Amino acid sequence: MIDVGRLCVKIAGRDAGKKCVVIEVLDNKFVLIDGETRRRKCNIIHLEPLDETISVEKGVSHIAVVDAFKKLGIELVEQKSKKKTVRPRTLRRSKLAEKPAELKATLVPKPSTKDVTSVVANVEKSPVAKKPRKKSVEKAVEEKK
Amino acid sequence: MVEGKLRSRTFRRIKVKTPGARVTVHYRRRKPNFAECGNCGVRLKAVPRALPFELKNMPKSAKRPERPFGGVLCSACMRAEIVARVRND
Incomplete structure (x- = not known):
């Protein structure tokens, strides 16, 4: 019943309800499948055989399986792995100077925390009233002199 | 009081x-009641018994099994359902 080229529906796991084809019979319990499911080893208990077969050789490549499924009218959608998004990284100014020009476009200089002179300049300087010394302290200071 | x-x-x-x-x-x-299979009524595994505000912060994959009818049917009923659909076609 389950042999190479047999079209099946997977009935267990996250690929349940998806069509696949048997590529290789590993032993009396396990087969290798490919198709709408991922290409993987599978227990034959987890397969529901259909009455169709595809003429494929033992252990065919995934590309050949895609072509065979296309003839049946099933388009296999390749799941692309997510591309890493380039996010602007902050770098120190000193290190930024060493980087080549094309890298500089993606890198943003870190906002400096040292540049506070402009803030300080705006602050008005007001004389701080000195606290009058205690009489006892004043005496002690004079005696020292 | x-x-x-x-x-x-x-x-x-x-x-x-x-x-x-x-x-x-x-x-x-x-806490809300246990989730049950819509077909046979058995308690569903891997479906947390948590309040809505707790479920809100959980990832989707932590809230139900990652398979067709996950969190609705038990695995045995799901298999029977798929097999029945395949054989009827």
């Missing part, structure tokens, strides 16, 4: 030991 709304059995009561070593009663919402 506590607020009137807390005097019903809508809330469950928890005994909490305070820092002053006094035991007080706190009132919490009761």
Whole structure:
């Protein structure tokens, strides 16, 4: 019943309800499948055989399986792995100077925390009233002199 | 005496030991019931018994199995359903 080229529906796991084809019979319990499911080893208990077969050789490549499924009218959608998004990284100014020009476009200089002179300049300087010394302290200071 | 709304059995009561070593009663919402299979009524595994605000912060994959009818049918009923659909076609 389950042999190479047999079209099946997977009935267990996250690929349940998806069509696949048997590529290789590993032993009396396990087969290798490919198709709408991922290409993987599978227990034959987890397969529901259909009455169709595809003429494929033992252990065919995934590309050949895609072509065979296309003839049946099933388009296999390749799941692309997510591309890493380039996010602007902050770098120190000193290190930024060493980087080549094309890298500089993606890198943003870190906002400096040292540049506070402009803030300080705006602050008005007001004389701080000195606290009058205690009489006892004043005496002690004079005696020292 | 506590607020009137807390005097019903809508809330469950928890005994909490305070820092002053006094035991007080706190009132919490009761947990929802176990999720059950829509076909055979068996308790579903891997479906948390948590309050809506707890479920909100959980990832989707932590809330139900990652398979067709996950969190609705048990695995045996799901298999039977798929097999029945395949054989009818």
